[in-house]
Amino acid sequence: xxxxxxxxxxxxxxxxxxxxxxxxxxxxxxxxxxxxxxxxxxxxxxxxxxxxxxxxxxxxxxxxxxxxxxxxxxxxxxxxxxxxxxxxxxxxxxxxxxxxxxxxxxxxxxxxxxxxxxxxxxxxxxxxxxxxxxxxxxxxxxxxxxxxxxxxxxxxxxxxxxxxxxxxxxxxxxxxxxxxxxxxxxxxxxxxxxxxxxxxxxxxxxxxxxxxxxxxxxxxxxxxxxxxxxxxxxxxxxxxxxxxxxxxxxxxxxxxxxxxxxxxxxxxxxxxxxxxxxxxxxxxxxxxxxxxxxxxxxxxxxx
Numbered sequence: 525x526x527x528x529x530x531x532x533x534x535x536x537x538x539x540x541x542x543x544x545x546x547x548x549x550x551x552x553x554x555x556x557x558x559x560x561x562x563x564x565x566x567x568x569x570x571x572x573x574x575x576x577x578x579x580x581x582x583x584x585x586x587x588x589x590x591x592x593x594x595x596x597x598x599x600x601x602x603x604x605x606x607x608x609x610x611x612x613x614x615x616x617x618x619x620x621x622x623x624x625x626x627x628x629x630x631x632x633x634x635x636x637x638x639x640x641x642x643x644x645x646x647x648x649x650x651x652x653x654x655x656x657x658x659x660x661x662x663x664x665x666x667x668x669x670x671x672x673x674x675x676x677x678x679x680x681x682x683x684x685x686x687x688x689x690x691x692x693x694x695x696x697x698x699x700x701x702x703x704x705x706x707x708x709x710x711x712x713x714x715x716x717x718x719x720x721x722x723x724x725x726x727x728x729x730x731x732x733x734x735x736x737x738x739x740x741x742x743x744x745x746x747x748x749x750x751x752x753x754x755x756x757x758x759x760x761x762x763x764x765x766x767x768x769x770x771x772x773x774x775x776x777x778x779x780x781x782x783x784x785x786x787x788x789x790x791x792x793x794x795x796x797x798x799x800x801x802x803x804x805x806x807x808x809x810x811x812x813x814x815x816x817x818x819x820x821x822x823x824x825x826x827x
Contacts, residue, residue: 525548542584560640568735573805614646631652653763768794771798
């Protein structure tokens with residue numbers, strides 16, 4: 525069963541879908557999981573898919589739209605602010621603690637893609653999160669500044685920041701807000717990897733949603749470039765930690781590095797043979813085993 529809910533992140537009202545298990549009984553206490561969507565995504569896509577499936581295993585789950593995105597409040601629309609998105613995770617935990625049927629001692633968090641990085645960032649200081657899991661995780665700060673495999677030189681990163689600064693000046697003097705795409709709106713010949721996969725998921729009928737128009741505020745870059753999801757994981761990420769990544773994902777190194785560096789004594793890197801980054805969003809042959817792994821992980825640590 526699913527119901528639409530609203531909750532606050534400071535002054536912004538966020539929109540979420542709350543999933544409850546079959547046979548749900550409000551007089552009982554259930555473990556709960558916050559589920560964060562990828563950059564450019566919304567709750568109705570892969571986050572909702574995982575949240576729904578995990579609720580079938582006896583968890584209360586909450587998939588929600590990030591601040592400035594989807595059905596959540598915030599202007600400018602489609603701002604990608606890593607610090608706000610990290611706070612969104614904490615606010616979602618706040619909301620779960622207000623529900624009488626949630627066992628507040630047994631709250632976990634799951635994030636997909638950039639949502640995975642934001643989940644890891646939040647869990648470092650959000651001690652109410654008792655277990656942390658990610659699927660196809662990326663650190664958006666590194667991905668957007670350095671590119672895949674950290675191939676973009678610093679000189680080019682600075683050139684982009686110069687463009688961002690110029691755009692801020694233009695907008696301060698009356699220009700319209702400039703937007704850019706998360707993934708290519710049109711594929712170039714020979715394009716492969718996560719960006720090409722992202723086009724297939726977000727821009728075609730496979731995964732597109734009217735509330736996820738593949739655009740973000742261009743000046744988001746000046747916030748994204750200074751963000752690091754993994755900055756203190758060697759000290760503070762002590763909770764049980766599971767990272768799921770595809771063997772063929774060009775972003776796999778983010779999960780490998782996070783698991784290697786995390787302070788947790790109970791941590792695992794689970795590689796899904798044959799899967800790419802985006803295949804883990806919705807392809808049944810990969811989502812099924814991933815959910816089974818997540819069910820066991822959260823059952824072991826939250827039930």
